[in-house]
Amino acid sequence: MNADLLQALPPGRDRRLAHGEALFRAGDAALGLGLVRQGVLELVRTSPEGRRLVLHRAGPGETFAEASLFESHHHCDAIAAVSSLVTVHPAAELRRVARADPGLAWRIAAHLAARLVAERARAERLALPHAADRLLDVLHALPPEPDGTRRLGRSWKSLAAELGLSHEATYRALARLERAGLLRREGGDRVRLPAAATA
């Protein structure tokens, strides 16, 4: 979240979540704007056929459930992917403060617009027809470490869910990219992208 908005927000309520614990479920009354302090919150929808799709993955400093500020109910589950600490800013409270401070509502709108751009970029990535292209797109967007490797910062399984891929398709694509010399796995969540591939 933008520091400017963070300072303008009235205090919220902190909530600790154990790994796998739900902050809310689809159908629950809307809590308000969520902010991850520590850990990772996954917004998840499960299809009628039981396919689990991650709609949004919020890490430290990132918001989630923004739309619930203006809606009565949640449309997905919010699950702590690891042990997490989140702050919830109730909608009614934000609306009250925004009435007295027009700048706050404008800052919230600016934040939502930035999230909208990020979601469009995600959709653009998901529209890439090949698993390998989606993976390369994510990996090239990671900042390089001092030793030149890049850290995924999450499990390959979690990345697969985020990209709408099966684990098998993800591992097959990784192996194919490695054979083609487009990446090298360095153990754990670290990869190296040859200079040629970034050109």
Add this chain to the structure above:
Amino acid sequence: MNADLLQALPPGRDRRLAHGEALFRAGDAALGLGLVRQGVLELVRTSPEGRRLVLHRAGPGETFAEASLFESHHHCDAIAAVSSLVTVHPAAELRRVARADPGLAWRIAAHLAARLVAERARAERLALPHAADRLLDVLHALPPEPDGTRRLGRSWKSLAAELGLSHEATYRALARLERAGLLRREGGDRVRLPAAATA
């Protein structure tokens, strides 16, 4: 756009666009919030390899370029997919009015939150691994006509771009769905979805 927000907006500037004409290009100074009155605006990004990706497709009553209210430049092209009429609400003007009317900024935020939810739904659709699933998902979301058919309301080519599919993959998937009895093409942009398939 929400009627509530539409009434609260200060007047914008109308602009007529011929088929294929650009309202703005990536890198242009941001115009502000756009609203389609007639026709269709496509927000398009072209990859370095020349692949054309439709990021957003706005029809009558829908907004586009929402994020440009808070940014200095556009990050994609806005092209009229057919002869169109749009209204542009300049950012500076909206900001001035919102300062005097805190309710306007809140309404803009609510609108952006709704767009965010729509973009996530789009990403969810794009995460479906098979072309046929993406197509069925779009077609089942169309309202049935009185005769029971559903009208795409755009070309199959335009839908393919929207779903990140090649035309060939789209036509192959349509043929496969038809052979499987999951849809019937009725000519033009009309299809019929058997009752069994909607269950």
